[in-house]
Amino acid sequence: MKPLRLGFIGCGMIAQAHAAAVRLLQADGLVQLVAAADPDPTGIDRIAAIAGPIDHRYEHGRDVIACDDVDAVVLITPTRFHRDAIVAVCASGKPLFTEKPLAPTFDVVTEIRDVIEDAGIACQVGFQSRFHPINRRLATLVASRELGAVMGYALRDDQYWPTGDVVAGHTSWRSDRAEAGGGALLEHSIHSCDLLTWLFGPTERVYATTRSVFGYSVEDTAALTIHHVDGVVGNLVSIFNGVEGREERRLEVFFERGTVEITTDFLVGAPEDSMLIQRPGQAPERLDPSALRRADFAAQGLDPDREVWVYQYLAHRAFASALASGTAPTPNVRDAFAAHALVDAAYRSAASNQPEQVRR
Template sequence: MSFAPMDVVRWGIIGCGNVTEVKSGPALQRASHSSLVAVMRRDGAKARDYAQRHGVPTWYDDAQALVDDPAVNAVYVATPPSTHKAYALMAIAAGKPVYVEKPMAMDAAECQAIIDAGRAAGVPVFVAYYRRALPRFRRVRTLLESGAIGAPRSVHVSLHQPLHARYADPAASHWHVQPAISGGGLFMDLGCHTLDLLDWLFGPIVTSKGLATNQLGAYAAEDSVAMGYAFASGLVGTGLWQFGSFRYEDRIEITGDRGRLAFATFGDGPIELETAQGSESFVEANPPHIQQPLIETIVAELRGEAGACPSTPEAALRTAWAMDQVLADWRRATGQAIGR
């Protein structure tokens, strides 16, 4: 890394909303050699409230003011995707490493713009695909690498959810299902986690095709997605994301020539291994502040220590590209294409 190593990483958060309350904000404070020194939200009263509740010394209602604060030497962008590119470029222009929430941006082109800016300025960029650092998924990767199921042959993803009340009123739809803010629907918000995880386990997806539709009419974005994909190794996969189901189901199933692994993307239930010799379960609890393991790798990299953060912007770009392929026809047909 050409960027000069830091002693202590002093974070500023742009967008101190719900995701930062437990998942990430406290993790920035609890990681070694890391501190949270400033937060920003356009609603100054909410920024002040967050700062007071979390013991953060400084708050702002202007992003540029936070980025320009000399006490801040790294920026975490935790706003909705529609502003990720603008705020990431702002931090990069100031020479400050940036940690961007997932999905990295509205589409692959915006991801590439952030990557290009970071490379040109010599400023590190990281993305919040934190499952790459969680113990439960490291266990999955270890099982695969040990040959527990032999050679992987296929992957199937299922994520089914009942319609949540917060998405049911078209007049007050949450930003997650407003394409102009999120880039799509819940497939964008949740599907990206699973596709990034598969990238980490098996390498890049090189073929991605799919169908998206809206079955419920509860909001403008897609609510049902079917996807087919393939990896460079020849491994093939399918996925179904449906957000109007009668019950919740969250499952990734990997079938090999000697066994099968099954586990959830979002839950922390057991990892199930089935082979001709029988069945076995593995339990790995998630940490209370779920982004902390990944944040610790970012801090270590910024300090110049051995190892590197496993969630790179290049990997996030690959996930964005795969999702773009799936949603391309839907975006064109509905006029929801991302504009720049």
Template sequence: MKFEKVRWGIIGCGDVTEVKSGPAFQKIRHSELVAVMRRTSKLAKDYAERHHVPKWYEDADALINDPDVDAVYIATPPSSHKDYAIKVAKAGKPVYVEKPMALNFAECNEMIAACKAAGVPLYVAYYRRALPRFVKIKELLETKAIGDVRFVSTTQYQKVSENVKDSQTLPWRVQPELSGGGLFFDLASHTLDLLDFLLGPIKEAQGFSSNQAGYYRAEDIVTGTYRFESGVHGVGNWCFSAFEDVDVNEIVGSKGKITFSTFGNEPIMLTTSSGTEQWSFDPPMHVHQYLVETIVAELTVESSQCPSTGVTGARTNWVMGEIAY
């Protein structure tokens, strides 16, 4: 499936599409954003006018079946990812879906099967796989900068968000029927998928999840352990009701360690017996752009392969399910 130019449609033009993703489709060579959809027509029209998108819809089926739309980016909460992805696949169009890929691993597999049956590619928006700071970490690992990798540890905790303290106005991210879980499902998915990218697939996983603060039904603390196919071990602690914000990962090897954050912009630190080196990267204006560039390149005449597919995205859903659900 090759295009001279990929003409994109977006289903769900909410906050994530304002800066993180939406503008990237218009800035990439051989790519164009031609249509957007939101259930509230006034908001869909407003988005289209502000972002200079020629078409807007309040009905997803109309966008999916628009002959001027070649590929569809699904930017809705996970509860609707599966249904929209299957519809797009049946329309014979490539699918780019937000993360987490779906509510659970079983839904991921349905999406993969539908896209395979339709002969269309399926991509998942784990954009960190293409960001230069994390590509640098992969390069350090592949060049054995820390020798043989032994284990990886993740510590992420943060204060309780004010917007979850009112049970009447809970954000969708802590409503399991919409998001698939709580903030672990939303945020830890980035780290776990990134570890899959850096260290390969996780073979075994287990853990504990609890709700300690009681602001919502979903879990607010998770502890997990896992073993990669390579034999590397891993441990992670995530807490969303702590006294401060911390985000740190360490990959430890036989000759050194690499320290980095998932969400921050602190320098990547390489520590060995020779001392410490560090690399800094400016945050991109549109964080999806590097990944979308690989998708567009794969879908056009250029030679490329996107590093985040339905298969890799489903693995992350499986790991989270084993650890917390």
């Protein structure tokens, strides 16, 4: 199999995680990073330092899309630039791996969904949390109904404020509503909105409150009560906090015959990782996250001791494998739309102070 030749558009902070994933996948012979665009050439230098030399370096993303050596485009610019790049990728017909959120506003998210579906291009969205072995184990427990039906859940999802004023070295577009479209909920916890929809099915109604304690034009605090179509109810609390380095998601799920508590981070082997399963009349089962990860990697045909530090590795591996086998990659634009629809309903609810229906 010939490696999938990738072109990056945007070489900022999270592009470094993509580059780390690509470095390993290049060693696997699955992908090759052949082109990168960023108006700031030092960004391309940083990516090359991680992933290795890049043949084609551009200022504009359109040149990556047009480059004959690029088989698939990886879109990693600030969110407000996604729409125009996606329209151009769709016109080229090339497969696309795009970062979340798709766009700052739900209208544009809807337009992007339609453009991608009309073009029929292969598209995967950067919800790498779905590839976390602990989340995958929970998904198996939910689907198998081993603990009975899901009753409800509580999810607390937080991260340090990823903006230059709070953590030096970051860009600051995330704290500006005109540029980002939303704060903790849209920019960060859209991962959780995707996970909740993936785990517990489509959502239909949400009641939400938001706050902007740090004083930016986007929220740093959001509290949601979420109703899923099949009856599951739960709470999501999303926070951008001031504790540098902190990023953590804690989810408690209540089943008819058991409970599961998981804590996860974005890094592979993070010290916070944990999974506890409790069943009636039995001793609590505390799973070893490292054993869980090794088993998960082995089940996917990976070396269990492979030195991987970001789940973007598994996400890019899935993208390259799907394209090689001619299957549609996931999570796809429909999945992203469902997560965005939940965020959109939450923002409408926070504005109206009423529960709001999730759009379809």
